[in-house]
Amino acid sequence: MTDHDPTYAIARTGDETLLFLEFNPCPDCGSIETPWEHGLADEDGELVISYSGVCSGCGASREYLFGLPEHESVGPFPNFGGPEPSELLDxxxxxxxxxxxxxxxxxxxxxxxxxxxxxxxxxxxxxxxxxxxxxxxxxxxxxxxxxxxxxxxxxxxxxxxxxxxxxxxxxxxxxxxxxx
Known part of the structure; x- marks a missing residue:
């Protein structure tokens, strides 16, 4: 796990993904204020979850791609994921x-x-x-x-x-x- 690359890490739930995005502010201005749009996307033949938006602080385009979980984790708020440890947050x-x-x-x-x-x-x-x-x-x-x-x-x-x-x-x- 030392060389952890979250580009295609599994996003178990939306709650977990939003926390990950808060821990990763805009690299250009440091703002966490980005109105995110999300959905499924095809990345080189692999189905991924895409979060994209424009930074409210500086106007930079931002995008993160996440792997899909094997099983959907449903539950009441806050629902961070199933029994497996996170791949997004340490x-x-x-x-x-x-x-x-x-x-x-x-x-x-x-x-x-x-x-x-x-x-x-x-x-x-x-x-x-x-x-x-x-x-x-x-x-x-x-x-x-x-x-x-x-x-x-x-x-x-x-x-x-x-x-x-x-x-x-x-x-x-x-x-x-x-x-x-």
Missing amino acids: AGQWMAVADSAAGSVPVDAAAEDQRAATVMLIARAAVEEVIKFVPPDGDAVPEDAFWTDEGRALRDAEPGRFRVERLLVVRDSYSDPGVV
């Missing part, structure tokens, strides 16, 4: 999503606060995505599950966060909107 990026989501919920959020509950669902689902990188009978996310600079930096700063027992505690704590 384990550290998923942890960053969880951190950002959970960190945006006030500590004193009421359990009935629907926005807080939704954001905590995103945080929990993102931690579940990190857990998918742990091999069967493994006790931590392996090093090759971190292929981006951002992901490796998060792991290097606090490697203990990627141990299974800690991931499970964090995931379970994210069930309650009042716990961050």
